[in-house]
Amino acid sequence: MTFPFEIKATDGAARTGVLSTPRGEIRTPSFMPVCTAATVKALTTDQVAATGADIILGNTYHLMLRPAAERVQRLGGLHKFMGWEKPILTDSGGFQVMSLSNISKVTEEAVTFASHIDGSRHVLSPERSIAIQADLLGSDIVMQLDECVSWPAEPERAREAMLLSARWAQRCKTAFGTRDSQALFGIQQGSTFQDQRKESADRLTEIGFDGYAIGGLAVGEGHEAMCEVLDYAPGMLPVDRPRYLMGVGKPIDIVEAVARGVDMFDCVLPTRSGRHGQAWTWDGPVNLKNAPFADDDQPLDASIACPASRAYSRAYLHHLVKSQEILGQVLLSWHNLAFFQALMAELRAAIAEGRLDAFRRDFKARQRVRV
Amino acid sequence: MTFPFEIKATDGAARTGVLSTPRGEIRTPSFMPVCTAATVKALTTDQVAATGADIILGNTYHLMLRPAAERVQRLGGLHKFMGWEKPILTDSGGFQVMSLSNISKVTEEAVTFASHIDGSRHVLSPERSIAIQADLLGSDIVMQLDECVSWPAEPERAREAMLLSARWAQRCKTAFGTRDSQALFGIQQGSTFQDQRKESADRLTEIGFDGYAIGGLAVGEGHEAMCEVLDYAPGMLPVDRPRYLMGVGKPIDIVEAVARGVDMFDCVLPTRSGRHGQAWTWDGPVNLKNAPFADDDQPLDASIACPASRAYSRAYLHHLVKSQEILGQVLLSWHNLAFFQALMAELRAAIAEGRLDAFRRDFKARQRVRV
Numbered sequence: 001m002t003f004p005f006e007i008k009a010t011d012g013a014a015r016t017g018v019l020s021t022p023r024g025e026i027r028t029p030s031f032m033p034v035c036t037a038a039t040v041k042a043l044t045t046d047q048v049a050a051t052g053a054d055i056i057l058g059n060t061y062h063l064m065l066r067p068a069a070e071r072v073q074r075l076g077g078l079h080k081f082m083g084w085e086k087p088i089l090t091d092s093g094g095f096q097v098m099s100l101s102n103i104s105k106v107t108e109e110a111v112t113f114a115s116h117i118d119g120s121r122h123v124l125s126p127e128r129s130i131a132i133q134a135d136l137l138g139s140d141i142v143m144q145l146d147e148c149v150s151w152p153a154e155p156e157r158a159r160e161a162m163l164l165s166a167r168w169a170q171r172c173k174t175a176f177g178t179r180d181s182q183a184l185f186g187i188q189q190g191s192t193f194q195d196q197r198k199e200s201a202d203r204l205t206e207i208g209f210d211g212y213a214i215g216g217l218a219v220g221e222g223h224e225a226m227c228e229v230l231d232y233a234p235g236m237l238p239v240d241r242p243r244y245l246m247g248v249g250k251p252i253d254i255v256e257a258v259a260r261g262v263d264m265f266d267c268v269l270p271t272r273s274g275r276h277g278q279a280w281t282w283d284g285p286v287n288l289k290n291a292p293f294a295d296d297d298q299p300l301d302a303s304i305a306c307p308a309s310r311a312y313s314r315a316y317l318h319h320l321v322k323s324q325e326i327l328g329q330v331l332l333s334w335h336n337l338a339f340f341q342a343l344m345a346e347l348r349a350a351i352a353e354g355r356l357d358a359f360r361r362d363f364k365a366r367q368r369v370r371v
Numbered sequence: 372m373t374f375p376f377e378i379k380a381t382d383g384a385a386r387t388g389v390l391s392t393p394r395g396e397i398r399t400p401s402f403m404p405v406c407t408a409a410t411v412k413a414l415t416t417d418q419v420a421a422t423g424a425d426i427i428l429g430n431t432y433h434l435m436l437r438p439a440a441e442r443v444q445r446l447g448g449l450h451k452f453m454g455w456e457k458p459i460l461t462d463s464g465g466f467q468v469m470s471l472s473n474i475s476k477v478t479e480e481a482v483t484f485a486s487h488i489d490g491s492r493h494v495l496s497p498e499r500s501i502a503i504q505a506d507l508l509g510s511d512i513v514m515q516l517d518e519c520v521s522w523p524a525e526p527e528r529a530r531e532a533m534l535l536s537a538r539w540a541q542r543c544k545t546a547f548g549t550r551d552s553q554a555l556f557g558i559q560q561g562s563t564f565q566d567q568r569k570e571s572a573d574r575l576t577e578i579g580f581d582g583y584a585i586g587g588l589a590v591g592e593g594h595e596a597m598c599e600v601l602d603y604a605p606g607m608l609p610v611d612r613p614r615y616l617m618g619v620g621k622p623i624d625i626v627e628a629v630a631r632g633v634d635m636f637d638c639v640l641p642t643r644s645g646r647h648g649q650a651w652t653w654d655g656p657v658n659l660k661n662a663p664f665a666d667d668d669q670p671l672d673a674s675i676a677c678p679a680s681r682a683y684s685r686a687y688l689h690h691l692v693k694s695q696e697i698l699g700q701v702l703l704s705w706h707n708l709a710f711f712q713a714l715m716a717e718l719r720a721a722i723a724e725g726r727l728d729a730f731r732r733d734f735k736a737r738q739r740v741r742v
Binding site: 039041042046066067071074075076083294295297315316319322326327329330331 | 415452
């Protein structure tokens with residue numbers, strides 16, 4: 001039993017379709033806002049839902065430390081805790097253990113680390129990660145625990161982590177078992193090495209997952225190197241299951257990844273940018289702090305069906321950002337999520353209508369960095 | 372031509388009614404959320420409206436410095452700038468010039484001060500205050516410029532300020548002239564001296580205003596001293612016009628002032644408390660940071676028709692506050708405003724039904740400070 005994934009149209013390597021879950025349909029290509037600590041930062045779940053998000057992503061690492069996964073379970077699970085009824089994907093915690101915690105030690109058995117909040121010691125094994133995600137938080141899409149190496153990586157180091165991730169994938173699959181209303185995704189590793197990506201994909205496919213993530217990218221390799229990996233990595237994964245590129249990214253990254261066959265994305269960029277006064281637009285990112293906006297009576301984008309995008313002038317947003325008002329962070333986070341969802345809707349339509357190449361070309365020409 | 376004020380019921384000195392303005396009805400007793408810098412801090416105007424607020428209060432001092440009153444005018448006025456269609460009352464700027472600016476000097480002509488933001492020098496005269504409020508911001512209810520003395524004040528100093536305020540009241544009235552769709556309120560001063568309050572009220576009444584504020588309270592004198600002034604001050608003001616107690620206050624202050632004949636209030640307390648993890652309830656204020664809330668699966672108050680009050684557990688709010696998440700500040704600010712509006716609705720109903728004394732007694736018994 002797994003979530004039905006219907007591919008409704010393809011355009012080159014790109015696909016558009018629907019992943020059906022008991023909590024609702026996920027239209028792909030799909031962008032998942034990140035709710036790190038059981039909140040999409042600065043926004044209510046109603047505001048997030050109003051942007052058109054079908055699914056959000058929760059961080060196991062943060063939630064296991066605070067408020068603690070067992071507490072979330074006692075309070076009815078993550079959906080009820082934070083007031084979000086649609087699907088939630090949780091990451092395994094592994095990536096953030098290695099990037100955020102004070103000390104981490106990886107063994108065959110598990111990763112041991114100290115909390116960045118209070119220094120308390122924790123152990124995260126493949127089995128514990130599955131228990132936290134599937135049983136305690138009640139996630140809809142559960143990610144295997146993996147080891148993600150930094151970039152650049154020596155081939156031997158990358159292969160070691162890829163093979164450990166594959167063994168952990170099997171342990172996660174065993175721990176997850178068979179479930180009616182939850183899915184388990186494997187994660188391809190192998191850094192920027194094509195042979196390792198292939199070996200990783202083969203091992204995961206042999207185990208068999210409900211979906212496949214491409215991990216180990218968006219770790220500093222840059223847009224070009226990422227696109228090179230995406231030239232081959234998605235095609236190594238089963239064509240009939242969703243492919244999820246973890247932690248990506250900028251709009252231009254998303255467009256290029258979709259063109260190469262990726263179906264799902266997550267990134268903190270829209271909310272993080274929003275908290276720092278940056279708005280994403282069809283013409284690229286703009287910094288609302290900049291003086292020319294002080295008298296600009298136009299909205300950010302009247303074509304986007306979000307109050308933050310269409311109901312306030314750039315002059316007002318400029319004022320809020322300059323005044324360090326919380327509402328400025330709220331409105332820019334909200335607009336950015338709405339923009340990312342509008343981008344995904346445009347991508348889905350372009351694929352369905354067989355005009356993705358033209359869309360890509362136009363998009364790339366318009367997206368530029370303004371200061 | 373002035374705003375019709377219909378008193379629908381009285382109960383002792385208390386009154387409930389409706390002040391009608393071209394932008395909508397203000398049900399009294401009324402609580403006005405404060406939008407200091409053209410934003411009710413942390414909330415969208417839709418969220419503020421959903422709490423039942425009929426009117427909000429803008430701060431002339433803040434707006435004249437940033438984004439500047441002339442800019443607000445160019446952008447269509449304060450209502451359009453911030454996206455609020457219902458009435459706005461603006462203060463005169465005088466109180467904050469004296470409490471926030473770096474240097475201020477009061478003369479017969481005007482107050483001169485240096486901005487707390489950038490040190491730039493500004494002059495605020497009665498005429499300039501009226502021009503900013505009525506012509507540039509486009510406020511619905513305009514306040515006279517006054518001089519508010521600190522507490523405690525020597526009688527001579529208090530009387531000097533009260534008399535200057537009365538002379539400025541006349542200049543404001545002259546500058547304001549006669550307007551179809553805007554109202555001008557005078558401000559009673561006189562500190563805690565009954566004879567000065569009377570003299571102030573008489574001078575204002577002789578000039579004639581659309582409403583009368585009680586100024587110079589909530590400046591440190593405490594609940595008891597404030598109530599003593601309110602035993603006589605409201606009754607000195609015209610019975611047929613709204614009475615507005617500036618900068619008040621805690622729920623218990625509001626209840627006692629309503630019982631003494633006050634119709635309108637404003638205070639930053641609900642939003643400021645909310646940003647600091649404090650929620651106001653029928654049982655008094657509670658600090659969501661406290662450990663017992665970590666596992667409390669009940670909402671703050673399911674009887675209040677606000678998502679922040681009824682749709683999230685105290686455990687979730689505790690988690691957000693502990694994690695210093697913006698959403699915690701948003702939800703607690705929102706709940707607090709909803710609670711204050713619920714309190715005003717209860718007060719209006721109690722007056723209409725002639726049971727204000729019982730309501731006051733019960734309210735006082737329940738309101739207590741929990742830590």
